[in-house]
Amino acid sequence: MEHKEISKAVIQRLPRYYRYLEDLMDQGIERISSGDLSRRMHLTASQIRQDLNNFGGFGQQGYGYNVFNLHEEIAKILKIDQVHSMIIVGAGHLGLALSNYTNFRKRGFDIKGVFDNNPKVIGQEAGGVKVSPMSEMKDIVEKNHIRLAALCIPKDAAVKIVDDLISYGVRGFWNFAHVDLEVPEHVVVENVHLSESLMRLSYRVFEEQ
Amino acid sequence: MEHKEISKAVIQRLPRYYRYLEDLMDQGIERISSGDLSRRMHLTASQIRQDLNNFGGFGQQGYGYNVFNLHEEIAKILKIDQVHSMIIVGAGHLGLALSNYTNFRKRGFDIKGVFDNNPKVIGQEAGGVKVSPMSEMKDIVEKNHIRLAALCIPKDAAVKIVDDLISYGVRGFWNFAHVDLEVPEHVVVENVHLSESLMRLSYRVFEEQ
DNA sequence: TAGATTGTTAATCGATTAACAATC
DNA sequence: TAGATTGTTAATCGATTAACAATC
Numbered sequence: 001m002e003h004k005e006i007s008k009a010v011i012q013r014l015p016r017y018y019r020y021l022e023d024l025m026d027q028g029i030e031r032i033s034s035g036d037l038s039r040r041m042h043l044t045a046s047q048i049r050q051d052l053n054n055f056g057g058f059g060q061q062g063y064g065y066n067v068f069n070l071h072e073e074i075a076k077i078l079k080i081d082q083v084h085s086m087i088i089v090g091a092g093h094l095g096l097a098l099s100n101y102t103n104f105r106k107r108g109f110d111i112k113g114v115f116d117n118n119p120k121v122i123g124q125e126a127g128g129v130k131v132s133p134m135s136e137m138k139d140i141v142e143k144n145h146i147r148l149a150a151l152c153i154p155k156d157a158a159v160k161i162v163d164d165l166i167s168y169g170v171r172g173f174w175n176f177a178h179v180d181l182e183v184p185e186h187v188v189v190e191n192v193h194l195s196e197s198l199m200r201l202s203y204r205v206f207e208e209q
Numbered sequence: 210m211e212h213k214e215i216s217k218a219v220i221q222r223l224p225r226y227y228r229y230l231e232d233l234m235d236q237g238i239e240r241i242s243s244g245d246l247s248r249r250m251h252l253t254a255s256q257i258r259q260d261l262n263n264f265g266g267f268g269q270q271g272y273g274y275n276v277f278n279l280h281e282e283i284a285k286i287l288k289i290d291q292v293h294s295m296i297i298v299g300a301g302h303l304g305l306a307l308s309n310y311t312n313f314r315k316r317g318f319d320i321k322g323v324f325d326n327n328p329k330v331i332g333q334e335a336g337g338v339k340v341s342p343m344s345e346m347k348d349i350v351e352k353n354h355i356r357l358a359a360l361c362i363p364k365d366a367a368v369k370i371v372d373d374l375i376s377y378g379v380r381g382f383w384n385f386a387h388v389d390l391e392v393p394e395h396v397v398v399e400n401v402h403l404s405e406s407l408m409r410l411s412y413r414v415f416e417e418q
Numbered sequence: 419t420a421g422a423t424t425g426t427t428a429a430t431c432g433a434t435t436a437a438c439a440a441t442c
Numbered sequence: 443t444a445g446a447t448t449g450t451t452a453a454t455c456g457a458t459t460a461a462c463a464a465t466c
Contacts, residue, residue, distance in 0.1 A: 172414035196224035
């Protein structure tokens with residue numbers, strides 16, 4: 001197998017490499033050395049080479065890396081070379097914002113449903129998807145073999161719904177609720193805790209004063 | 210001074226401690242030991258004690274930590290024991306979602322303005338604040354001595370506006386645009402790159418398959 | 419070929435964990 | 443006082459950086 005247990009720090013950086021490679025392609029740049037890329041990204045050339053070599057030797061001595069090729073390889077590593085169906089649970093402002101965000105579709109994340117219990121929002125359109133009642137969630141998740149769910153609901157609701165979603169087949173949660181979800185080992189949670197991010201900003205801006 | 214250069218990893222964890230302490234207070238728990246907290250948070254007691262001791266000895270041998278007191282101390286460390294004025298640049302779905310998010314106000318982040326150039330949204334209400342044209346930004350930032358700005362605009366617009374905002378007095382950016390902002394040393398950027406987070410989820414869910 | 423740059427091993431640095439004396 | 447638990451030093455672990463032989 002290609003993996004020998006990749007560290008969290010490396011995975012954290014991969015999407016950023018991917019973004020820089022995209023920018024390079026937009027600029028029509030066809031090849032890049034680890035040294036050149038390191039200067040643009042403000043990290044060391046060593047780190048870039050170490051990171052990439054976790055997955056294979058994508059470069060060539062004396063030449064560097066082919067931008068298009070490396071971009072494609074990272075897409076494969078991140079499994080975004082394939083389409084993933086997902087649902088959004090909660091059609092509040094944040095859920096609707098995610099649903100309307102076209103970039104996700106561009107990256108191969110196909111939103112198959114947005115769910116809410118509030119009659120006021122059910123039937124409303126959000127980025128090409130109609131908001132459905134929660135009662136239809138099981139059916140849609142199972143019929144479409146959906147593995148990813150974004151949770152844009154309050155923390156109590158999130159904790160309550162997780163086990164159901166897992167039993168329907170969900171294997172990864174994109175969690176925007178302010179709570180740490182307890183899930184079995186084969187299920188993954190990626191947290192986006194916005195208030196915590198804002199607190200870190202506060203610390204960093206005001207710590208010296 | 211109280212600081213001896215705190216590591217990023219520690220700052221990353223502080224808001225999470227804060228959240229757990231809040232939950233403990235809600236549950237009416239008055240004291241907690243590092244061991245007990247470590248089991249709840251799935252980390253080691255050593256790490257908790259090391260982290261907290263960067264800022265002072267908040268505990269007591271044989272007793273543990275007073276929940277209310279520690280909660281208050283962390284608020285002070287994070288500088289969220291005071292009110293911070295901020296603005297939101299961009300009144301798209303995401304900007305409006307942030308503006309409507311009442312938790313930020315609860316934490317002492319006071320949204321003084323939401324700005325956009327789109328005539329369709331100007332004048333619209335978002336979480337108690339009216340959307341204003343960008344032309345009014347300078348005035349509002351300077352009059353209110355605003356130091357924090359959330360950037361919910363496309364990457365090109367974000368890159369363009371940063372220097373202006375710094376010249377008005379902004380010292381911290383909460384950046385939702387898919388770009389790394391180049392800022393002087395006295396200015397801080399906290400990134401929330403949602404697509405990158407979603408890619409990491411994709412990797413972690415599908416890597417083995 | 420000579421120059422450039424990778425892939426990879428070794429050295430360094432920093433963060434986490436363990437251990438325990440201090441002390442409430 | 444005895445038991446519990448901190449604060450803090452030392453040991454371990456892991457991640458980053460440096461160095462350089464391999465090679466395009």
